[in-house]
Amino acid sequence: MLNRIDLRGGARDPxxxxxxxxxxxxxxxxxxxxxxxxVREHGYPAIREASERFDGVSPERLRVPVxxxxxxxxxxxxxxxxxxxxxxxxxxxxxxxQRRVDHTTQVxxxxxxxxxxxxxDRVGLYVPGGLAMYPSTVVMNVVPAQAAGVRxxxxxxxxxxxxxxxxxxxxxxxxxxxxxxxxxAVGGAQAVAMLAYGATVDPEGAERCEAVDMITGPGNxxxxxxxxxxxxxxxxxxxxGPTEIAILADDTADPAHVAADLISQAEHDPLAASVLVTPxxxxxxxxxxxxxxxVPAAKHAERIGTALRGEQSGVVLVDDLExxxxxxxxxxxxxxxxxxxxxxEWALRVRNAGAxxxxxxSPVSLGDYCAxxxxxxxxxxxxxxxxxxxxxxxxxxxxxxEYTRDALREVAPxxxxxxxxxxxxxxxxxxxxxxxxxxx
Numbered sequence: 392m393l394n395r396i397d398l399r400g401g402a403r404d405p406x407x408x409x410x411x412x413x414x415x416x417x418x419x420x421x422x423x424x425x426x427x428x429x430v431r432e433h434g435y436p437a438i439r440e441a442s443e444r445f446d447g448v449s450p451e452r453l454r455v456p457v458x459x460x461x462x463x464x465x466x467x468x469x470x471x472x473x474x475x476x477x478x479x480x481x482x483x484x485x486x487x488x489q490r491r492v493d494h495t496t497q498v499x500x501x502x503x504x505x506x507x508x509x510x511x512d513r514v515g516l517y518v519p520g521g522l523a524m525y526p527s528t529v530v531m532n533v534v535p536a537q538a539a540g541v542r543x544x545x546x547x548x549x550x551x552x553x554x555x556x557x558x559x560x561x562x563x564x565x566x567x568x569x570x571x572x573x574x575x576a577v578g579g580a581q582a583v584a585m586l587a588y589g590a591t592v593d594p595e596g597a598e599r600c601e602a603v604d605m606i607t608g609p610g611n612x613x614x615x616x617x618x619x620x621x622x623x624x625x626x627x628x629x630x631x632g633p634t635e636i637a638i639l640a641d642d643t644a645d646p647a648h649v650a651a652d653l654i655s656q657a658e659h660d661p662l663a664a665s666v667l668v669t670p671x672x673x674x675x676x677x678x679x680x681x682x683x684x685x686v687p688a689a690k691h692a693e694r695i696g697t698a699l700r701g702e703q704s705g706v707v708l709v710d711d712l713e714x715x716x717x718x719x720x721x722x723x724x725x726x727x728x729x730x731x732x733x734x735x736e737w738a739l740r741v742r743n744a745g746a747x748x749x750x751x752x753s754p755v756s757l758g759d760y761c762a763x764x765x766x767x768x769x770x771x772x773x774x775x776x777x778x779x780x781x782x783x784x785x786x787x788x789x790x791x792x793e794y795t796r797d798a799l800r801e802v803a804p805x806x807x808x809x810x811x812x813x814x815x816x817x818x819x820x821x822x823x824x825x826x827x828x829x830x831x
Contacts, residue, residue, distance in 0.1 A: 392682045392696070393653075393667065394705035395675070398718065405707075406721040411771070412633045412662045412703035419616035423580040427620055430584035434591035434599075441581040446549050448576075450556035453585075453592035454600070455563065455574040463563035474760070475526060475565055481763035482534040489782035490538055501798030505791040511626070513543040513601070514785060515586035517608030518562055520549035520578055527759060529565035531766050531780065532608050537569070539785035544571050545603060547586060549578025575600060579610075583617035587625040607780060609767060628780055632770040633703070635664035636755055637724035637744075639715050639737065642671040644730035648751055649674070650681035652728060655756050657698035658691050664703035666722065668715045675706045716740060723774040726755040745774045800826055 398405055429437035435453065443449040467475075495505040516532040519525055529546065536544055546566055548558035557563065557576050566574050575592060577585055584590070589602035605626035606618060618627045636656040640649055653665035669675055682699065689695050698704060709715045712731060719727055723743035731737055734750040741747055745768030748755055759766045767780035778784075794802075803822045810819035823829070 392679055392686070392699050393665075393675075394700075394702070395708060396705055397708045398714065399670075399708055399710045404721070405718045409707065409718070409722050410664060410666060410703050410705045412635075412664055412701070416612065416616050416619055416630065419612050420620050423613055423616050424620060426580050427584040427617060430581050430590055431588045434585075435593060435596065438577055438581045438585055438590060438592070441579065442550055442577065445579055445581075446552075448550040448552055448556045450550050450576050451594065452598075453575045453577055454598060455557055455576055457572045459557065460563050460567050460572055460574055463560050464567035466560060467564045471561065472564075472568075475530065475568055478527060478530050478761050479534065479568060481761055482530055482765070483538065485763035486535045486538040486765070486782050489535070491783065491786060499798055499801065501795035502802075503791075503793050505793070507789045507791060508786045509789050510540040510542070511605045511785050511787065512541070513545070513603045513605075514541050515603035515606045515625075516544060516546045517582060517586075517606060517610050517614060518546060518548040518558070519608075519610050519614075520551060520559055520562070524559040524561055526559070526561040526565035527766065528608060529562055529569065529571075533566075533569045533571055535765065535780055535782045536607075536785050539782045541785050543573075543603075545573040545575065545586070545600065546571055547575045547577050547582040549582075550576040578614075580613045580617035583610075583614055583621060587621040605785070607767065607784065628767065628784055629769055629773060629777055630771075631767075633662035633664060634659045634726075635666070635703070635724050635770055636726045636728065637666045637668060637719050637722050638728040638730060639712070639719050640667065640669045640671070640674060640728075640730040641712060641732060642674050643732050644669075644674060645751060646674060646677035646681045647685075648754070649678050649730060650685050652754050652756075653678070653682070653699065653704075654685055654689060654695055655754070656726065657695040657704070658689070659698075661694055661697040662701065662703060663698040664701075665699055666705060666707060666724070668707045668709060668718050668722075670709050670711050670715060672708065675708065678706070712737065719744070723769075723772045725768045725770045725774065726758070728753070728755060743775045745769045745779050796825075800829070803829070 491508040493507045497503050518528045548562050550556045586603045592598050592600050607628040609631035615630045657663050657665045720743045725745040727744035728748045729738045738747045738749045758764050765780045769777040806822045807819035
């Protein structure tokens with residue numbers, strides 16, 4: 392079922408040869424530009440028209456009433472409620488340890504620089520609602536923002552036909568469990584535009600969604616395009632592409648486990664990427680046999696099959712695990728599993744991955760829900776330079792510079808010299824004026 396790429400016997404650069412989903416976000420940017428501008432200029436009417444066109448739903452008011460959010464919690468199946476609470480508890484435990492503290496460095500006597508960590512003031516959190524519903528994404532976005540001390544949180548999620556034009560009931564319930572009471576039934580590029588610019592959200596124009604400072608959360612290509620277009624107007628976490636899993640495995644891996652984990656990510660989207668990197672042809676053959684057995688039995692077999700057969704998925708054959716390590720570093724997967732002998736030792740050598748799942752008992756789906764880690768992760772190779780969502784995503788480092796008169800006098804000649812080198816004499820004068828009569 393999986394395509395095979397044979398990288399054995401050569402020192403070729405694997406980056407250009409590895410499977411990857413092809414998305415042209417720049418084309419999508421131009422297609423959504425008129426919609427974004429319409430939301431900026433007209434607010435509610437443009438948002439409602441877009442919701443009717445793309446979601447088949449035309450909600451009268453976009454903001455979900457607080458009592459509706461709270462009531463959604465009461466409709467939760469007890470097992471679902473328990474699972475969400477466990478996910479929240481574990482995520483809070485991990486993210487609480489990420490909070491940074493202020494630190495003051497004495498540069499010279501009388502001269503200090505303090506680095507303060509200040510939370511973003513208002514954040515918009517996007518929760519997808521297309522092929523699947525994601526209450527877990529509410530958890531993964533809200534928990535680190537709350538741990539960072541973000542003052543104001545707003546959740547947007549697409550309106551659902553089968554829920555009276557409201558976001559998915561489980562998404563609303565997750566918001567209730569986390570204490571989020573500002574939620575809007577808006578999805579797609581129109582939601583990103585509403586968050587970035589602020590907009591009216593009712594027919595009378597009496598109520599507004601105020602603009603946010605930052606937008607986080609994954610979405611489809613139209614959401615990604617809007618985030619790219621509005622980057623700078625508002626901060627963003629990342630441009631999320633289709634989900635991906637890479638598995639570095641040797642012949643000690645259980646092919647049933649490997650196949651199941653590849654399937655788990657393929658279930659998300661026909662463009663999802665599932666990649667196995669192995670030196671073992673026998674394992675590759677056994678995984679193919681398992682896929683042939685497991686995929687037809689899956690609920691979303693058609694979607695999974697499309698993803699596994701796509702150009703973005705495949706088996707990469709390598710000479711040994713050292714070569715496999717080079718391949719997974721070049722690929723820089725959103726999710727990377729290590730199913731080998733001495734899995735932790737290999738995992739510690741990986742440099743590029745959104746999150747690393749070590750050994751047979753740490754599957755990606757654990758991280759999706761209840762590991763305590765965050766599942767909002769860089770895709771499309773961006774793990775080479777970017778991190779997943781965390782408390783730090785919502786914090787800004789601000790330097791407080793405090794120098795006494797004597798400390799400034801001591802360094803003043805150097806400031807004046809460097810200002811002269813750069814032909815910015817007024818910079819030097821801003822220091823010299825404080826010490827009239829002094830000679831450099």
